[in-house]
Amino acid sequence: MTLYIFYFLSFLAVLSAFMVVYSKNPVHSVLYLIVTFFSIAGHYILLNAQFLAAVHIIVYAGAIMVLFLYVIMMFNLNKEAEPHKDAYIKLAATIAGGIFMIVLIGSLKGVEHIENLNTPNQSAGLIKNLGNVLYRDYMLPFEMASILFLSAMVGAVFLGKNELK
């Protein structure tokens, strides 16, 4: 049963990822990307990482996709304004990406079936356990992330200003 859920979510993720690349309209690309993100959130739930699934949906589908849609809406991009490469570059890109995929998958060929190294900690993905680890072992990186966000916010506002004086 869970294997079928895994196959379905994987198929959905890969298909919508292809549609992100190949759809002509940027708004459609964003919508397919939301489908990809939701299926990846489903994978997180399958991996027993509920906190990650919730954060993934909130951050990606809630914040980042709204930013993308807002920028597309502000630029008024549609199918006519979409720039296109010529066919040779598209062919070269497809061949290069395909060869990259073949190399990545082919490197897995000799790997034997990986067993669980130790009995998995079932509560590893719960908020209580993650919060303990985050605020005890990763206190400094957590605070650095807030500084990163502050600088990113200041940088975005500065770049978005109309005239730089």
Add this chain to the structure above:
Amino acid sequence: MEQQIVAQTLYGIPLNAYILLSAVLFSIGVLGVLYRRNIIIILMCIELMLNAVNLLMAAFGAFRGDSNGQIFVFFIMAVAAAEVAVGLAILVMIYRNTKNTDIDNMSKLKW
């Protein structure tokens, strides 16, 4: 009881399947960066690649029963959010100056 079900879930799916899925998603992201000219789509494909790596790290962490992997995924998400904010601000500035979103306009780094 519920945790027993979740444990069986983890045993049912081999780790190789997650590695395969992440490799495919990452290569689709690379393909998109090479294939498209629109800067917004290229940013989206970068997000796709980051998500593939996140999924792989969460899978390894879950299979080892270790929560450190999930903490790292959390930090990667934070960095990705900051990256998107700054990238879209740069994109808005480019669009204001060149009036389109073609990446080839930026090949000279001046206008």
